[in-house]
Amino acid sequence: MxxxxxxxxxxxxxxxxxxxxxxxxxxxxxxxxxxxxxxxxxxxxxxxxxxxxxxxxxxxxxxxxxxxxxxxxxxxxxxxxxxxxxxxxxxxxxxxxxxxxxxxxxxxxxxxxxxxxxxxxxxxxxxxxxxxxxxxxxxxxxxxxxxxxxxxxxxxxxxxxxxxxxxxxxxxxxxxxxxxxxxxxxxxxxxxxxxxxxxLIKPAKRNSLTYQRNNFWNIYLNEKRDVRCIFTGEQLDESNYELDHFVPYSWVSHDLIWNLVPVLSGFNSSKNNKLPILEKHFNSFYNIQKDALNLIDKRLKKRFRDEYITIFKSYQTPEDFKYQKLMDTLEPQISAASNNGFEFLE
Incomplete structure (x- = not known):
């Protein structure tokens, strides 16, 4: 412009x-x-x-x-x-x-x-x-x-x-x-x-995460037993969870599926825009994402497949969801967010 x-x-x-x-x-x-x-x-x-x-x-x-x-x-x-x-x-x-x-x-x-x-x-x-x-x-x-x-x-x-x-x-x-x-x-x-x-401008309204709930996480939680919140350890089902941005939305400003994770209702508001501790939370985050991809597999919507491609250039199957690649994507983001004043979860 x-x-x-x-x-x-x-x-x-x-x-x-x-x-x-x-x-x-x-x-x-x-x-x-x-x-x-x-x-x-x-x-x-x-x-x-x-x-x-x-x-x-x-x-x-x-x-x-x-x-x-x-x-x-x-x-x-x-x-x-x-x-x-x-x-x-x-x-x-x-x-x-x-x-x-x-x-x-x-x-x-x-x-x-x-x-x-x-x-x-x-x-x-x-x-x-x-x-x-x-x-x-x-x-x-x-x-x-x-x-x-x-x-x-x-x-x-x-x-x-x-x-x-x-x-x-x-x-x-x-x-x-x-x-x-x-x-x-x-x-x-x-x-x-x-x-x-x-x-630079506060949006009139944040985007709804209903599509991500209905077409990804609800499927996973309805078909998988004993799914636990990665932060609280409480058992989750379709009725008691909210979607959380693992790296806060206020830093990444997007709703891509690879940064979303189900958490216990109420915890999301207390977490607010605080950063996860990678040494404490990353393994659980990676595991729940990988498990959900394995379960959904060929039912994965094209929209979500395209979103995973933003990290995993050749994403075709859950096998392409690599631990180190995800870590290499999130670690510098969390470090930069911390340097700009975002606080970590206690």
Missing amino acids: SQLPFSPHINNNALASIFNNTSATYKFYWFLGIIEEVEQGRREIEKKRIFSRMIANAWYPINYFKISFGTQDKIAEIIEYLVTTTNLVENEDKSKIYNFLTESLDKEVIKYLFHLDKNVPHWFLSPWFKGHKKTEIYRQSLASNDYAMYRLEKNTITVNENWLTYILSNAKILKEYTLWNLALFVQSKNPLIPDVVNK
Whole structure:
């Protein structure tokens, strides 16, 4: 996603260079915040509202997926403060975060938000006012009726009329462009994290695992006696199990069958996004997967066969489900997840 919509009424070259020379995520989240505020019908926008949107939009990738924005970026520090000192939870809804922050009168919360005022509102405009320092950008933006994207004042910005029309007409494309560039930036800071682009926005709803239950694990549990939860040791049947991602979904962000395992109902929520201990859990995980494949064998759905092929390039029969290959796939994933802040099961 590299093309921006052209308009003769704006400075297209300046817009195309807004994300040049970035060392933090601020400009990406600032622009997303402006777009979202404009979509809500606002032209004169309090900076506090945009800062609140910056935090609300960054909340999920920071808290749930443990993504790093780099050492120069303070958004994670702001979010950590809010998690530890307010009633906002790690998996909070974006709208609730935004409403809480915009309405907050807490001086410390406001202080943290306005840390973002030190750089982003004026440096975002640097493509329009090249070579100028902060005070000069503020001054020149006020004299600009349609050149720059907005006019800057102490506590507000005012989007210029031509830019307001442009943003409203192209909001979806502009957000996609910004998120794509944000993904490229974040991926460079997190080279070992898989699928960064799909970890920047909280999905409206997680995918159901009903297909995997009905077409794989229910068959196994109905035909096999004395299947035990690999974590609790309790006996499982179709009525008392949930499907768990062996390596947490919040790290791998997929539902491929080779990473799913039946666990005792209720344990999944307590495990949450904690990592399994390979020395303790891998053998049991491998054995239950292999046993299920042996039992289902030729009844295995093509969809599942294709998913096993993502690891075992020539998967045809259960004999191709190799212990060491699975270990070699999971071990670096778990190690990288641990290095990014995921905790292990106790």
